[in-house]
Amino acid sequence: MVVIDRVKEDFYQRISSDHVLVLVYPDVDSLCACKILQTLFKADNTQYTVVCVSGISQLKTAFTTHHDKVRSVVLINCGGGAKLIELLQPEEHICIFVVDSVRPLELDNVYNKGQVHIVLREGEVLEIPDFDDIYDSDQQAEEDGEEEGEEFFSDEEVEDSVTGGKRRRREGEASYEARRKRHLWRRKREEILYKYSEFNYHSTAASLVLYELAWRLTRDNNELLWLAITGLTEQLLHEKTDREMYVTEMHRMQPHVLRLNRSEEETVSAINTMKINFVEELRLDLYRHWTIYDSLCNSCYTACKFKVWSLKGHKNLLEFLADMGLPLVQCKQRFSAMDVQFRENFRSWIDRSAAKFGLDNMAYGSFSAQIGYKIKLSAADMLLSTTALIENPEKSTEEAFLQALDALSWSNVTKILAGIETAKLQQAAIKTHVRNFIDTHQVVCTGPFVYAYVEEGTPNMKYFSRPLTLCKLARFLREAWISSNKRARDYPFILSAPVDLEKGTCLVAGVPCQTEETRRSEFRKAFTQAADRTQANASFDCFDNCVFEMQMEDRGKFFDALTALCTV
Amino acid sequence: MTRTVNILDLGARCLGEKALELVRELKRSQDGNLPPYNEDGIRQVVEEMRALFEQNQLEVRATTDGERGLLSGIQLRHACLERNQRCLLAYVHHRMTRIRDYRWQTGSVLPPSFRLSLCEQEIQWFTHYNRSLATYMRSIAPTGLDLTQHLQPPKSLLVEVRCLEDYGEFEMEDGTVVLLHKNTQHYLPRSQCEPLIRQGVLEHIH
Numbered sequence: 001m002v003v004i005d006r007v008k009e010d011f012y013q014r015i016s017s018d019h020v021l022v023l024v025y026p027d028v029d030s031l032c033a034c035k036i037l038q039t040l041f042k043a044d045n046t047q048y049t050v051v052c053v054s055g056i057s058q059l060k061t062a063f064t065t066h067h068d069k070v071r072s073v074v075l076i077n078c079g080g081g082a083k084l085i086e087l088l089q090p091e092e093h094i095c096i097f098v099v100d101s102v103r104p105l106e107l108d109n110v111y112n113k114g115q116v117h118i119v120l121r122e123g124e125v126l127e128i129p130d131f132d133d134i135y136d137s138d139q140q141a142e143e144d145g146e147e148e149g150e151e152f153f154s155d156e157e158v159e160d161s162v163t164g165g166k167r168r169r170r171e172g173e174a175s176y177e178a179r180r181k182r183h184l185w186r187r188k189r190e191e192i193l194y195k196y197s198e199f200n201y202h203s204t205a206a207s208l209v210l211y212e213l214a215w216r217l218t219r220d221n222n223e224l225l226w227l228a229i230t231g232l233t234e235q236l237l238h239e240k241t242d243r244e245m246y247v248t249e250m251h252r253m254q255p256h257v258l259r260l261n262r263s264e265e266e267t268v269s270a271i272n273t274m275k276i277n278f279v280e281e282l283r284l285d286l287y288r289h290w291t292i293y294d295s296l297c298n299s300c301y302t303a304c305k306f307k308v309w310s311l312k313g314h315k316n317l318l319e320f321l322a323d324m325g326l327p328l329v330q331c332k333q334r335f336s337a338m339d340v341q342f343r344e345n346f347r348s349w350i351d352r353s354a355a356k357f358g359l360d361n362m363a364y365g366s367f368s369a370q371i372g373y374k375i376k377l378s379a380a381d382m383l384l385s386t387t388a389l390i391e392n393p394e395k396s397t398e399e400a401f402l403q404a405l406d407a408l409s410w411s412n413v414t415k416i417l418a419g420i421e422t423a424k425l426q427q428a429a430i431k432t433h434v435r436n437f438i439d440t441h442q443v444v445c446t447g448p449f450v451y452a453y454v455e456e457g458t459p460n461m462k463y464f465s466r467p468l469t470l471c472k473l474a475r476f477l478r479e480a481w482i483s484s485n486k487r488a489r490d491y492p493f494i495l496s497a498p499v500d501l502e503k504g505t506c507l508v509a510g511v512p513c514q515t516e517e518t519r520r521s522e523f524r525k526a527f528t529q530a531a532d533r534t535q536a537n538a539s540f541d542c543f544d545n546c547v548f549e550m551q552m553e554d555r556g557k558f559f560d561a562l563t564a565l566c567t568v
Numbered sequence: 569m570t571r572t573v574n575i576l577d578l579g580a581r582c583l584g585e586k587a588l589e590l591v592r593e594l595k596r597s598q599d600g601n602l603p604p605y606n607e608d609g610i611r612q613v614v615e616e617m618r619a620l621f622e623q624n625q626l627e628v629r630a631t632t633d634g635e636r637g638l639l640s641g642i643q644l645r646h647a648c649l650e651r652n653q654r655c656l657l658a659y660v661h662h663r664m665t666r667i668r669d670y671r672w673q674t675g676s677v678l679p680p681s682f683r684l685s686l687c688e689q690e691i692q693w694f695t696h697y698n699r700s701l702a703t704y705m706r707s708i709a710p711t712g713l714d715l716t717q718h719l720q721p722p723k724s725l726l727v728e729v730r731c732l733e734d735y736g737e738f739e740m741e742d743g744t745v746v747l748l749h750k751n752t753q754h755y756l757p758r759s760q761c762e763p764l765i766r767q768g769v770l771e772h773i774h
């Protein structure tokens with residue numbers, strides 16, 4: 001089972017005495033969570049090993065190679081939805097702790113007694129079906145599983161059953177009664193399971209869970225808080241949770257920020273310490289490290305609102321700049337090199353003009369961190385930089401993962417700045433791609449969803465063979481498509497890109513429709529069903545529920561099957 | 569019979585230039601490997617010194633016999649002799665320091681590549697030094713203390729390392745076995761990681 005509330009005693013103290021194996025999924029939230037955990041381990045002199053796993057098969061390999069050397073295993077954002085005991089077959093003495101933001105969690109993991117523990121934040125409530133509805137306390141029931149045929153229950157079998165179930169010892173017709181009841185129970189169970197696993201969504205970020213642990217151990221500091229904030233920002237900007245949940249979480253973070261960053265007017269605090277404060281962030285990616293013009297053209301929100309790929313849209317953008325009072329020459333300069341008066345008034349001008357041009361949701365609450373005089377980063381900057389580092393196309397996933405892990409410590413802030421440069425390239429590549437898609441009308445709107453392919457041989461294709469960037473492209477493309485076709489607002493968007501040209505596989509990513517507020521997606525279920533129907537060679541290895549890999553030649557009939565499925 | 573060599577026979581070169589070249593050779597090689605012992609160069613410098621000395625002897629004798637005007641020549645040659653001596657001593661001393669540092673950083677075994685750069689006497693010196701160091705290390709503690717292990721005081725008991733290549737299983741002193749797979753990160757006791765870090769299998773992450 002054990003869903004943990006007393007995090008410190010039941011989780012941390014149990015693992016901090018041994019050598020721990022930490023298996024981490026390569027996305028920003030997991031990286032931040034891993035870093036927080038590493039800091040805690042270092043303070044306690046706990047030995048650990050960190051391995052990057054991006055899919056179920058990798059999880060299994062990593063576990064089998066490392067497992068006979070360790071007693072505790074921590075899974076961060078991986079494995080929550082997979083049947084861990086079946087998959088990994090751990091030995092008796094091994095304890096597996098799962099910190100996963102993905103829901104729904106696999107019920108076998110939740111109800112397992114002793115080996116698998118799910119770590120939750122204090123006070124979180126899991127919406128899971130009751131134990132009795134899923135598992136009959138009778139041994140026989142679990143072994144029967146989903147069998148249709150009903151065997152005859154002999155007397156011995158009835159005697160062997162553990163009471164507590166619904167059956168009593170009867171003879172003859174009574175067993176028919178028992179069989180009927182069992183049948184009904186089984187049908188109800190199937191319904192419950194279907195409803196339970198229908199939607200995939202995300203709950204509290206792993207980095208927030210581990211930050212709370214650090215807080216309870218009174219080992220929290222600004223660095224860990226910043227990591228937690230980055231993990232939280234990922235949930236918003238990568239559309240894992242909705243706005244309301246983000247705002248709630250942010251309010252939970254506020255007291256921590258205030259507590260650790262008390263500004264005293266009288267005493268001069270050291271310049272080299274990190275300070276975090278609350279800011280209203282604009283939905284302009286990386287504008288402080290880029291030029292305003294580039295940032296406006298390449299950020300998803302503004303690019304799609306203005307439709308910068310069209311001539312009219314471009315003119316609109318220039319009008320917007322003129323309305324703000326920023327000369328074009330200044331806008332094409334790096335932000336830090338702009339004239340002081342423009343830089344300082346930029347925020348107020350943009351707020352004023354945004355409403356006029358239809359940019360309603362331009363600002364959102366967020367945090368920014370500052371070290372010394374030179375380095376000031378917002379949470380969004382940090383997120384984009386880390387994503388770019390994790391999905392560096394020139395390195396293998398594991399190497400890039402370790403580099404990104406390095407970059408998260410503030411002594412290596414130059415790596416974050418280098419990551420920002422990579423992120424700019426990535427963003428520009430995404431936008432160019434979107435423009436191509438729109439211009440060549442490659443986006444197809446079949447009834448229930450909208451989809452597009454990234455062709456082989458497109459320039460910068462290497463960026464899109466990784467899940468996070470592919471999803472980013474999908475979101476951008478969705479926004480761009482919706483800006484010209486309002487009726488497509490209610491449809492989810494599916495994008496496919498080639499990932500391995502030799503093996504002929506492609507990655508397929510789905511993003512939910514824009515109006516969906518709760519960010520619950522049914523992609524995993526829909527994809528698996530469509531793949532089954534067409535016997536497509538697909539692997540649902542990835543822990544991200546919206547992404548999977550399959551052979552390119554099966555793509556066409558897969559989409560047909562998916563259309564058929566969704567129109568039903 | 570001492571053979572008088574005319575300075576000009578050495579080819580019209582500046583005095584002390586050969587010695588300076590020896591020193592320069594060492595300076596240039598500071599980042600790289602130790603160059604082989606330049607027997608030729610040393611021999612030439614010694615020759616030069618002998619020639620100067622003999623000349624000086626002649627002139628001193630001549631002066632005591634009463635000749636004038638030779639003193640400045642004598643002083644000049646004496647200054648050259650002293651300079652050459654300094655250069656030679658610097659050469660030998662620097663090489664000695666390098667060899668000693670080699671012992672502290674790498675170990676007491678001389679690989680053939682390094683051995684080639686040393687002359688006979690240097691190798692003998694190295695063995696003597698090893699012996700003295702070992703005797704001293706044995707005398708400090710009953711079991712012998714290897715001073716060359718930790719050249720800088722360690723900041724922490726455990727150190728974060730990244731595995732650069734597949735090493736396989738690594739057993740530590742307390743029995744736990746760690747699998748060193750490529751691109752994994754570990755937090756392990758410093759003393760047991762140090763040899764692997766030196767070998768290049770692990771990389772220390774700050």
